[in-house]
Amino acid sequence: xxxxxxxxxxxxxxxxxxxxxxxxxxxxxxxxxxxxxxxxxxxxxxxxxxxxxxxxxxxxxxxxxxxxxxxxxxxxxxxxxxxxxxxxxxxxxxxxxxxxxxxxxxxxxxxxxxxxxxxxxxxxxxxxxxxxxxxxxxxxxxxxxxxxxxxxxxxxxxxxxxxxxxxxxxxxxxxxxxxxxxxxxxxxxxxxxxxxxxxxxxxxxxxxxxxxxxxxxxxxxxxxxxxxxxxxxxxxxxxxxxxxxxxxxxxxxxxxxxxxxxxxxxxxxxxxxxxxxxxxxxxxxxxxxxxxxxxxxxxxxxxxxxxxxxxxxxxxxxxxxxxxxxxxxxxxxxxxxxxxxxxxxxxxxxxxxxxxxxxxxxxxxxxxxxxxxxxxxxxxxxxxxxxxxxxxxxxxxxxxxxxxxxxxxxx
Amino acid sequence: xxxxxxxxxxxxxxxxxxxxxxxxxxxxxxxxxxxxxxxxxxxxxxxxxxxxxxxxxxxxxxxxxxxxxxxxxxxxxxxxxxxxxxxxxxxxxxxxxxxxxxxxxxxxxxxxxxxxxxxxxxxxxxxxxxxxxxxxxxxxxxxxxxxxxxxxxxxxxxxxxxxxxxxxxxxxxxxxxxxxxxxxxxxxxxxxxxxxxxxxxxxxxxxxxxxxxxxxxxxxxxxxxxxxxxxxxxxxxxxxxxxx
Numbered sequence: 001x002x003x004x005x006x007x008x009x010x011x012x013x014x015x016x017x018x019x020x021x022x023x024x025x026x027x028x029x030x031x032x033x034x035x036x037x038x039x040x041x042x043x044x045x046x047x048x049x050x051x052x053x054x055x056x057x058x059x060x061x062x063x064x065x066x067x068x069x070x071x072x073x074x075x076x077x078x079x080x081x082x083x084x085x086x087x088x089x090x091x092x093x094x095x096x097x098x099x100x101x102x103x104x105x106x107x108x109x110x111x112x113x114x115x116x117x118x119x120x121x122x123x124x125x126x127x128x129x130x131x132x133x134x135x136x137x138x139x140x141x142x143x144x145x146x147x148x149x150x151x152x153x154x155x156x157x158x159x160x161x162x163x164x165x166x167x168x169x170x171x172x173x174x175x176x177x178x179x180x181x182x183x184x185x186x187x188x189x190x191x192x193x194x195x196x197x198x199x200x201x202x203x204x205x206x207x208x209x210x211x212x213x214x215x216x217x218x219x220x221x222x223x224x225x226x227x228x229x230x231x232x233x234x235x236x237x238x239x240x241x242x243x244x245x246x247x248x249x250x251x252x253x254x255x256x257x258x259x260x261x262x263x264x265x266x267x268x269x270x271x272x273x274x275x276x277x278x279x280x281x282x283x284x285x286x287x288x289x290x291x292x293x294x295x296x297x298x299x300x301x302x303x304x305x306x307x308x309x310x311x312x313x314x315x316x317x318x319x320x321x322x323x324x325x326x327x328x329x330x331x332x333x334x335x336x337x338x339x340x341x342x343x344x345x346x347x348x349x350x351x352x353x354x355x356x357x358x359x360x361x362x363x364x365x366x367x368x369x370x371x372x373x374x375x376x377x378x379x380x381x382x383x384x385x386x387x388x389x390x391x392x393x394x395x396x397x398x399x400x401x402x403x404x405x406x407x408x409x410x411x
Numbered sequence: 412x413x414x415x416x417x418x419x420x421x422x423x424x425x426x427x428x429x430x431x432x433x434x435x436x437x438x439x440x441x442x443x444x445x446x447x448x449x450x451x452x453x454x455x456x457x458x459x460x461x462x463x464x465x466x467x468x469x470x471x472x473x474x475x476x477x478x479x480x481x482x483x484x485x486x487x488x489x490x491x492x493x494x495x496x497x498x499x500x501x502x503x504x505x506x507x508x509x510x511x512x513x514x515x516x517x518x519x520x521x522x523x524x525x526x527x528x529x530x531x532x533x534x535x536x537x538x539x540x541x542x543x544x545x546x547x548x549x550x551x552x553x554x555x556x557x558x559x560x561x562x563x564x565x566x567x568x569x570x571x572x573x574x575x576x577x578x579x580x581x582x583x584x585x586x587x588x589x590x591x592x593x594x595x596x597x598x599x600x601x602x603x604x605x606x607x608x609x610x611x612x613x614x615x616x617x618x619x620x621x622x623x624x625x626x627x628x629x630x631x632x633x634x635x636x637x638x639x640x641x642x643x644x645x646x647x648x649x650x651x652x653x654x655x
Contacts, residue, residue, distance in 0.1 A: 004514070004518065004522055007513075007514070008511060008514065011513035011514075015512070294512075297505065299494065300468070300497065300505075301523055301569075302494050302495065302498025302523065302527075303498075303526060304491065304494055405470050406465055409505075
């Protein structure tokens with residue numbers, strides 16, 4: 001292609017600075033909106049994924065076959081220590097901890113309240129992403145942690161002694177006294193609302209479940225491989241007779257939300273493309289009609305129509321690329337500023353209520369979001385706008401390509 | 412040895428269809444134009460001057476008759492072949508300068524050379540012709556930074572830079588004052604006499620006619636008169652680059 005074709009196309013952008021500027025602005029704002037939306041959505045998805053695959057569900061869970069539907073006390077994994085040890089042999093497993101859940105009554109004074117005992121492997125759950133992650137010191141036998149909403153409801157305070165009464169797995173009456181070690185706020189909403197968290201040994205003793213648990217929560221180093229890990233673990237002899245499922249099977253509603261978030265990104269991309277098409281096509285059409293005489297002159301001098309077409313195509317792509325470049329710069333600037341401090345989405349509610357988190361399906365989803373962009377976000381906008389720019393140029397380029405020199409010069 | 416015939420027109424007609432009305436712009440024009448001619452096509456408005464010039468320049472095709480330009484039958488050429496003929500053999504000077512506004516004077520001159528595939532040499536050639544036409548210092552200015560006379564000289568430089576055998580000029584002095592028109596015409600006379608470039612003007616400007624060695628008069632689309640003559644004004648070769 002002739003150098004002057006590029007030169008003329010480039011300099012033509014400056015002929016009507018206001019018009020070109022408006023087209024660039026439309027595309028830049030669109031690209032910025034795409035990146036900002038994708039960044040916020042990805043930050044939100046990160047929150048959800050971390051909450052699910054971290055403290056709440058883990059990447060893979062092991063249960064007795066009907067436990068997920070019935071959640072009956074006697075639907076247990078019998079050889080839980082042996083099963084957990086076998087699971088930890090898989091190189092992709094970060095950790096594996098057993099849990100027990102049982103409905104009880106808790107009585108700090110005279111009155112009793114409904115609650116749920118959550119027995120945990122304190123060592124495992126104290127690690128990063130665990131239910132007790134961030135706890136000052138390990139949880140010891142005889143001590144319990146109380147969800148902050150339950151504590152508020154029953155008026156419990158750290159150091160206070162509470163009575164826990166329930167039914168053992170063998171049908172006997174289960175009761176004991178525990179000291180409240182601390183009041184916790186957990187990503188698991190069920191813990192906040194009703195949870196009395198105690199060590200696995202205490203829970204097994206209280207509920208008469210020696211060597212037993214209701215589930216084993218497995219976390220992996222490769223979060224994208226949860227399904228494959230579940231399939232591998234299901235083959236272990238130590239897990240024979242159990243159900244092994246990955247997190248997507250456990251909370252399909254959340255998976256649906258995550259998929260919807262992706263669609264929001266595509267929806268914004270479509271809006272960006274519409275803005276790009278409208279901006280570029282309008283600019284090029286006006287520019288083409290204004291320059292009919294000039295195109296006629298170029299044809300008269302011996303230019304081939306294809307050269308005029310190339311010129312218009314190049315102008316279109318230049319407008320698109322410049323707009324995307326400006327929008328990308330703004331988008332990454334937005335990410336740079338907000339990724340460190342985060343965005344408090346709760347404060348956008350404007351209700352004045354002290355909302356910090358959003359609970360859904362037993363999950364506590366933080367509303368403080370840290371936008372995160374991926375390389376593919378800007379590339380997607382770049383490629384899409386470039387293609388769109390070329391599409392937007394087809395009409396004006398076709399008009400210009402069919403010009404006869406004399407007719408065009410009379411225009 | 413007689414000069415070579417560059418343009419041979421035989422009984423050519425041109426009819427424009429403007430909606431329901433057919434306008435007959437040329438009604439059987441026959442004319443031969445020879446190499447080295449410095450020729451004017453004159454006549455009142457609507458007499459067919461520009462139409463004839465456009466046909467010779469392969470910008471349009473005659474409705475009937477035979478038109479041969481540089482031994483090529485124009486009516487038999489495709490759109491692309493006509494573009495190639497214009498590019499390689501014909502230079503154009505238009506009434507309204509018609510420079511590319513976003514290119515500098517030098518880039519405008521280089522433009523046609525680039526289309527012709529001239530490589531690194533084109534910049535030197537552009538500078539040389541601009542120098543010759545007294546525009547060397549203005550080479551890097553854009554058209555809007557030049558006066559009308561300067562722009563038209565750039566247009567002439569562009570038309571002759573590729574050394575075409577034929578230069579067609581449609582009312583080249585229409586927008587110029589007397590002084591600039593005279594400078595421009597002297598330049599073209601000099602190029603004609605020094606390089607043998609054939610110039611054909613469509614004009615009704617007596618200033619242009621004063622320089623012509625041949626004047627073809629069109630009336631109502633027909634050749635009314637075709638006369639050879641001595642130019643009324645001599646050209647001072649040494650003065651062509653000075654705005655005297």
